Amino acid sequence: MVSSDPSYHTVPTMAKSSTHFHRSKTSIFLSDGCLFLGGAFSALLIVGVFFSFTTPIPSNIPNLGSVTTNPDLRLDPPDRTFYDDPEMGYTMEKKVHNWDKKREEWLKHHPSFAAGAKERIMTVTGSQPKPCKNPIGDHLLLRFFKNKVDYCRLHGYDIYYNNALLHPKMFGYWAKYPVVKAAMLAHPEAEWIYWVDSDALFTDMDFKLPLERYKDHNLVVHGWPRLIHEKRSWTGLNAGVFLIRNCQWSLDFMDVWASMGPQTPNYEKWGKTLRSTFKDKFFPESDDQTGLAYLIAIEKDKWADKIYLESEYFFEGYWEEIKVSERYGELREKFVRGGDEVVGRLKRPFITHFTGCQPCSGDHNHMYSADACWNGMLRALNFADNQVLRPHGYMHPDLGDNGVTPIPSDYPPP
Amino acid sequence: MVSSDPSYHTVPTMAKSSTHFHRSKTSIFLSDGCLFLGGAFSALLIVGVFFSFTTPIPSNIPNLGSVTTNPDLRLDPPDRTFYDDPEMGYTMEKKVHNWDKKREEWLKHHPSFAAGAKERIMTVTGSQPKPCKNPIGDHLLLRFFKNKVDYCRLHGYDIYYNNALLHPKMFGYWAKYPVVKAAMLAHPEAEWIYWVDSDALFTDMDFKLPLERYKDHNLVVHGWPRLIHEKRSWTGLNAGVFLIRNCQWSLDFMDVWASMGPQTPNYEKWGKTLRSTFKDKFFPESDDQTGLAYLIAIEKDKWADKIYLESEYFFEGYWEEIKVSERYGELREKFVRGGDEVVGRLKRPFITHFTGCQPCSGDHNHMYSADACWNGMLRALNFADNQVLRPHGYMHPDLGDNGVTPIPSDYPPP
Numbered sequence: 039m040v041s042s043d044p045s046y047h048t049v050p051t052m053a054k055s056s057t058h059f060h061r062s063k064t065s066i067f068l069s070d071g072c073l074f075l076g077g078a079f080s081a082l083l084i085v086g087v088f089f090s091f092t093t094p095i096p097s098n099i100p101n102l103g104s105v106t107t108n109p110d111l112r113l114d115p116p117d118r119t120f121y122d123d124p125e126m127g128y129t130m131e132k133k134v135h136n137w138d139k140k141r142e143e144w145l146k147h148h149p150s151f152a153a154g155a156k157e158r159i160m161t162v163t164g165s166q167p168k169p170c171k172n173p174i175g176d177h178l179l180l181r182f183f184k185n186k187v188d189y190c191r192l193h194g195y196d197i198y199y200n201n202a203l204l205h206p207k208m209f210g211y212w213a214k215y216p217v218v219k220a221a222m223l224a225h226p227e228a229e230w231i232y233w234v235d236s237d238a239l240f241t242d243m244d245f246k247l248p249l250e251r252y253k254d255h256n257l258v259v260h261g262w263p264r265l266i267h268e269k270r271s272w273t274g275l276n277a278g279v280f281l282i283r284n285c286q287w288s289l290d291f292m293d294v295w296a297s298m299g300p301q302t303p304n305y306e307k308w309g310k311t312l313r314s315t316f317k318d319k320f321f322p323e324s325d326d327q328t329g330l331a332y333l334i335a336i337e338k339d340k341w342a343d344k345i346y347l348e349s350e351y352f353f354e355g356y357w358e359e360i361k362v363s364e365r366y367g368e369l370r371e372k373f374v375r376g377g378d379e380v381v382g383r384l385k386r387p388f389i390t391h392f393t394g395c396q397p398c399s400g401d402h403n404h405m406y407s408a409d410a411c412w413n414g415m416l417r418a419l420n421f422a423d424n425q426v427l428r429p430h431g432y433m434h435p436d437l438g439d440n441g442v443t444p445i446p447s448d449y450p451p452p
Numbered sequence: 453m454v455s456s457d458p459s460y461h462t463v464p465t466m467a468k469s470s471t472h473f474h475r476s477k478t479s480i481f482l483s484d485g486c487l488f489l490g491g492a493f494s495a496l497l498i499v500g501v502f503f504s505f506t507t508p509i510p511s512n513i514p515n516l517g518s519v520t521t522n523p524d525l526r527l528d529p530p531d532r533t534f535y536d537d538p539e540m541g542y543t544m545e546k547k548v549h550n551w552d553k554k555r556e557e558w559l560k561h562h563p564s565f566a567a568g569a570k571e572r573i574m575t576v577t578g579s580q581p582k583p584c585k586n587p588i589g590d591h592l593l594l595r596f597f598k599n600k601v602d603y604c605r606l607h608g609y610d611i612y613y614n615n616a617l618l619h620p621k622m623f624g625y626w627a628k629y630p631v632v633k634a635a636m637l638a639h640p641e642a643e644w645i646y647w648v649d650s651d652a653l654f655t656d657m658d659f660k661l662p663l664e665r666y667k668d669h670n671l672v673v674h675g676w677p678r679l680i681h682e683k684r685s686w687t688g689l690n691a692g693v694f695l696i697r698n699c700q701w702s703l704d705f706m707d708v709w710a711s712m713g714p715q716t717p718n719y720e721k722w723g724k725t726l727r728s729t730f731k732d733k734f735f736p737e738s739d740d741q742t743g744l745a746y747l748i749a750i751e752k753d754k755w756a757d758k759i760y761l762e763s764e765y766f767f768e769g770y771w772e773e774i775k776v777s778e779r780y781g782e783l784r785e786k787f788v789r790g791g792d793e794v795v796g797r798l799k800r801p802f803i804t805h806f807t808g809c810q811p812c813s814g815d816h817n818h819m820y821s822a823d824a825c826w827n828g829m830l831r832a833l834n835f836a837d838n839q840v841l842r843p844h845g846y847m848h849p850d851l852g853d854n855g856v857t858p859i860p861s862d863y864p865p866p
Binding site for chain 1: 541542543579581582583584587588589590591593594595597598601602605610611612613615616617618634635637638837841843844845846848854855856858861
C-alpha cells in the first residue's frame with residue numbers, strides 16, 4: 039500500500055516535486071555594504087547551525103536515518119528513469135510508448151513498492167476549479183469527498199482530488215481523461231486508477247473491490263452486455279465510475295476514447311455518429327459514456343474482451359433505482375429484479391451515484407425534483423457516515439438530519 | 453502506516469462498523485401464501501447460489517484468502533479487547549482509565565499494526581455540519597481539505613474529516629475536543645492525533661514533522677515560552693494546530709482543558725479568569741487557546757514539562773506574519789526576525805494558517821480586508837497545489853488564478 043507518493047520524490051527533469059522560487063544567496067550578499075554583509079552572514083551562520091541541529095533535511099535528499107515502514111522513495115536508489123526523458127509527456131496529446139516496460143523498470147528501481155504492487159489502487163475524483171453555482175453545491179461536494187476519503191482510509195487506497203482543468207477544451211465529463219492519464223503516468227506504483235465521479239458515494243464501507251474478477255481485463259464499468267450490443271442503449275453502461283488498469287492498453291484506449299471529445303475536429307461528427315448508433319441518446323453532443331458504449335459495440339473485436347461490464351453488484355448504483363429514500367429512510371430492504379439487471383438482495387449498495395442531480399450547478403434533470411435529489415443525497419451521506427461514525431462512538435439517529443448522538447452502551451451489534 | 457482503519461473492523465459491542473437495518477427472512481416467509489413462498493424461496497435460492505460464487509464475503513468475516521499487504525484486522529485474532537467493555541466510552545463525559553495499558557494490549561492483539569506504531573499519525577480536521585454562510589466558504593473548505601489529503605497521501609498519514617457536532621454544547625473551537633478524544637479511542641494504532649484547523653493548509657509538501665524532537669512530550673503547539681510565562685499573551689501560542697499523543701496523560705489533560713468549555717457550569721467563570729490572567733484577550737468567552745496558555749502558565753508544574761512550545765519552524769504559521777501575498781506572489785524570500793520568534797530563512801512555511809479570516813462564516817477580523825483574506829488563501833492554495841501538480845505534469849503559472857498549463861519539457865528543475 040502506497041503511503042508516500044513516489045512521484046513526489048522522484049527528481050525528473052519533467053516533473054519536479056516542488057516549485058522553488060528564490061534569488062541566490064550571492065545576489066543578496068553582493069548588493070549591500072560590508073557591515074550589513076557581516077551582520078547578515080553572522081545571522082545566517084547562527085540560524086544555519088541552529089537549523090542543522092533541529093530542522094529535518096528536506097526530503098529530496100536521501101535520508102537513510104529516517105525510521106519509517108512506508109515505501110519511501112528516499113530509501114530507493116535515485117537512478118535515472120523514464121521521467122528523465124524529455125520526450126515523456128503527461129498531456130493527452132503526447133503519445134506514450136512502452137508504458138508496460140517503463141512501469142516494470144520503475145518498480146524494479148523502487149523495490150519498496152513491490153509489495154502489493156499488483157493490487158494497488160489510486161482513487162481519483164474531482165470537480166471544477168471555481169465555486170459551484172448551486173449555493174449548497176460545494177457543501178455537497180465536500181461531503182462526497184469526505185465520504186471517499188473515509189472509504190479509501192478504510193481500504194488503504196490513495197486518493198487524489200483534481201480541481202484543475204487540465205485541458206482547456208476538454209470540459210465537463212471529458213475533463214476526467216487528462217486527469218486519469220496524468221495520474222497513471224505520475225503513479226507507476228498504482229496498478230489501477232479508480233475514477234469515481236464527484237456525485238457518487240460509497241454506501242457500503244465494508245465492501246472491497248473483487249479485483250480477482252478483473253485479472254484478465256483492463257477496464258471495468260457498471261453495465262449490461264445486452265443493453266450495449268443488442269438494445270444499443272446509451273445507458274447500457276455508466277462512465278461515472280470506472281477501474282482502469284495502469285498499462286499501455288489503457289493509454290491506447292483512452293487515446294481513441296478521448297478522440298471523440300470537444301478538443302478534436304471530429305467532435306460534431308462524433309455527436310451525430312453516437313446519436314445515430316444509440317437511438318435513446320437524447321442530447322447532440324458527443325459524450326464519453328456513449329463513446330465508450332460505441333467502442334464496445336462497434337469496435338468490439340478491438341476492445342471488448344478487455345472491458346468488463348459488471349452488473350452483479352452495485353459497482354455503480356443509480357440512486358433512483360436503489361430507491362434511496364425508501365432504502366435508507368424506511369429501513370427496509372428492497373429486492374429488485376428486472377431483465378439483465380439482477381440486483382439481488384443487497385443490504386447496502388456499494389456505490390450510490392446521484393446521476394442527473396448535478397449538485398454543483400444545481401441544474402438537475404427535470405425527471406427529479408430538487409428535493410428528491412438533495413434529500414436523497416443527505417440520507418445516503420448520513421447512511422454512509424454512520425458506518426464510519428459508529429467506531430468513533432456516535433451515529434446519526436435520523437438520516438434526514440445531520441445531528442448525532444453517542445451510541446448507547448446497550449445498542450445492539452449489527 | 454495504517455491502510456485499513458482497524459476500528460472499523462473490530463467487532464465491539466459499543467462501536468460497530470455498520471448499521472444494519474433489516475427484517476428477518478422469517479417474517480417475509482410466514483406472512484404470505486404457499487405459492488408466493490415457493491416462488492420467493494426459489495428466487496432467493498437462485499440469487500443466493502449466484503452470489504455465493506460472485507460476491508465477496510463481507511469484510512467482518514475473517515477472509516484469510518485476501519491477498520493484501522495492508523495491516524488488516526481480518527488477519528488478526530478476534531479476541532475480546534477493551535471495546536467489549538460496556539463501560540468504555542467515547543464521549544467527553546466518560547472518563548477513561550488505563551488507556552496506556554489498553555493501547556499496549558490492543559497492539560499486542562493486532563500484530564499487523566506493530567510496524568511503525570511509534571510514529572503513526574492520524575490527522576483530524578473538520579468543519580460545521582451545515583453549509584457555510586459565506587457563499588464561497590464551502591468551496592474554500594473543500595480546497596483546504598484537498599490540500600490536507602494531498603499532504604497526508606505524500607507522507608503516509610491517515611486523515612479523518614469530522615463534520616458532526618459531537619457534543620451539542622461544545623460549539624466553535626471547543627467542538628474539536630470530543631472529536632480528538634473519539635479519534636484517540638477509535639484508533640489505538642495511532643501514536644499521535646494531529647489536529648489541523650479547517651483554515652490551515654500545508655504549504656511545504658516535503659516537510660516531515662520532526663517527531664524525534666517530541667519524544668518526551670505529549671502535546672505540541674506553536675508558541676513562545678516567554679510570551680506565555682512572562683508577557684501572558686493569549687497569542688503566545690496557537691491552538692489551531694496541535695500534535696497530541698494518544699495516551700492517558702492526554703486524556704487527563706483534555707478533561708481539564710475541556711472543563712473550561714461552554715458545556716460546564718464554570719464556563720463564565722473561566723471566561724473572567726482567563727481574561728484577567730491574559731490581559732490582551734479581548735473577548736469575554738472562555739476559549740481553548742487561552743485555556744491552554746493558562747494551564748501552561750498557572751498549572752505549570754502539573755503540565756508544562758510535557759507540552760512542547762515549538763517556534764523553530766512554522767509548525768503553525770500565521771498568514772499575516774508570513775506575508776502571504778509577498779512570499780507567494782512576488783517570488784521573494786523574506787527573512788523575519790523578532791524577539792523569541794526566530795523564524796529563519798525558510799523558503800516555504802510548513803503550515804500557513806488563515807486565522808481571523810473565517811472562510812466559512814465570512815466574518816473575518818476587521819484588521820484584514822476580505823480581499824486580503826481570499827486572495828491570500830487563493831495564492832497559498834495554488835502555491836501548495838503546484839507542489840502536487842508538478843509530478844502530474846502541470847502547474848499554475850499564476851498563483852492568483854486557478855488556470856494550469858502543462859509543464860514545458862525545458863522547465864528548470866527546482
